[in-house]
Amino acid sequence: MPHPKTVEKMFECAGPIEYKLLPRLIHVTEAAAIAAAYQMGRGDKHFADQVAVASMRRMLNKLDMQGIIKIGEGERDEAPMLYIGEEVGTGVGDLEVDIAVDPLEGTNLCADGCPGSVAVMAMAERGGIFHGPDIYMDKIVVGPDVVRYEKEHPDERIDLDAPVRQNLEIVAKALGRNVEELVVVILDRPRHAQKITEIREAGARVRLVTDGDLMPGVATAIRGSGIHMVMGAGGSGEAVLTAAAIKILGGKILARLVLPSVANGKSKEKIQEEIEEKMPRLEKMGITLEKLNDVLDTERLVPGKDVIFSSTAVTPGHFLRETRLFGGGDARVHTISMGASGAVRFTDSIYIKDKQETPLYL
Template identity: 40%
Template sequence: MQRLLSLEMVRVTEAAAIAAAQWTGRGMKNEADDAATTAMRSMFKNVPIHGKVVIGEGEMDEAPMLYIGEEVGNGEGEAIDIAVDPVEGTELVAKGLNGALAVMAIAERGQLLHAPDMYMEKLACGPALAGLLSLDDPLELTLQKAAFGLGKKRSELTVSILDRERHAKHFRILRDAGVRIRLLNAGDVAGAMAPSFPESGVDLYIGSGGAPEGVLAAAALTCLRGEIQGRLMPMNEEELNRCYAMNIMNPHEMLTMERMVGKGDVIFAATGITQGDFVGGVKFLAGDQAETHSIVMRAETRTIRYLRSIHYMPSKPQLDAYLGQVI
């Protein structure tokens, strides 16, 4: 893929983040998601790709914009698969909490796993533990391996996990082991990325979250030299059939990084909507300006770029329709 697409992807996530940020703390998560999705779709019109959404806001009959299978871009460039989450953490935006992102990943056509919208069991770690852990191991053994691999006592480990009732068993094991627990209100992609950023203070990410978010996390961790393993958790026959329809013939297989994002190049971009561990949130400044903080990464070169951008909003006509609606 052309490296110049990296900046094009950031322009898309910046637009989504700015559009969503106007709804921060207003208790209206659907409005935030709609604004970000519409802005992201509008920005795609000028991107020189022949893009196809493989992970988006849902199926065509339930998501009028950025639905799975939708063609985006101006049709003049490469054939690209696209995974998007215009607002990763809608509840975070609605409540004005930290950690919400606008995220996307791109790869060559046919490379990204078409993950069905269901739960996925996950285990994510940073570069120091990549290749040492297995989702098939009991959690107690995973903690022992992680402590040994990092040269720490188990009591010195910090494990991140979504604060959900379905994780009650995980909480008991973690507390019995004496590790520190960082509970997340939301933010599945950022949670999986955190162990790859030393400044986050997180060693492992465990538990279940959305399968589409698992693929987005795999794209990011491919660039960061971390690792995520996943396993789909179909709850009924309907969800099993969705797996088969997406060519996942063994829904209970352990999904490796290669299975989720392939061997080729991947570009991942994220812009903070609210303040996070590794990117700041959107700030609306005086003089019709907005400040954004983004990260963009490429697997082929392992380059990680941080961008601080100041946007003069009157020169952003593509966002005019979505800003200023909150009155």
């Protein structure tokens, strides 16, 4: 009898979305990353994002599925964004999927040639991805060691409202480390000044990122990445994409929706203006002002069972190598992809347009 953890058994656990779409999803993020890489360092973040969006949309519309964008880059009238509610795919077949996209996470990073920009996407069955507004989420992300520790010690759990030191001590115990050995990634924003101070006062080390805390969140579930925890308020879409990967990898995310004006400590007048502007749309999504305070865990952000995720680096990442461009349109890209079956792939892809002109190098 084969061992239950054999590759055959894992493939048997793969749902139809993973089985049919994950191999193609890799091509989608790789195409977007290559398109963006041609704009790397040119200083125009909007055009870099535009070409990544256009490439991703074209590739998505070649897939035999009925897809709806649940986490996108904007509203219907904000072309050329892959907007929330947009329908993609050929419409052929019976696969109905919800999609979360960020064609170019870290637009500033790409435009300035800095590390950390990626093309990223997740899919799940209908109803399997949180349908949320394009505002902020305050979050904590940790890896599977912490999840296991919480199961063994039910009275010790990370908590979005707990003191920073308390959460750090739980993570340290789960990893068998001292707090002083932990690395916490957080966006370098004025709104995080107090939290950064508290992390340092607790003894942990801080790694500030100017943009892009999605992949650091994924990295918490990868041993050897050097990242043990992600904290702070960032984009809600990025939080949901993080949740898709972290669910597959066995980690944990806790998040709460928060209006940008609140997160950034604006005046009561500015907060009220944003409430009046955004709440009508949020209420259509079933999110009332009171529900903004709800804590959303991994399962609420990504309740789907047949979940897939792919991310391709544009510039050097926390554990992915940058897209490299060669003469004549050839490119080499590095991708992480995964599905709910537990299969995780690091793919080193080389695209050669003219095999007679361009030899393949190791």
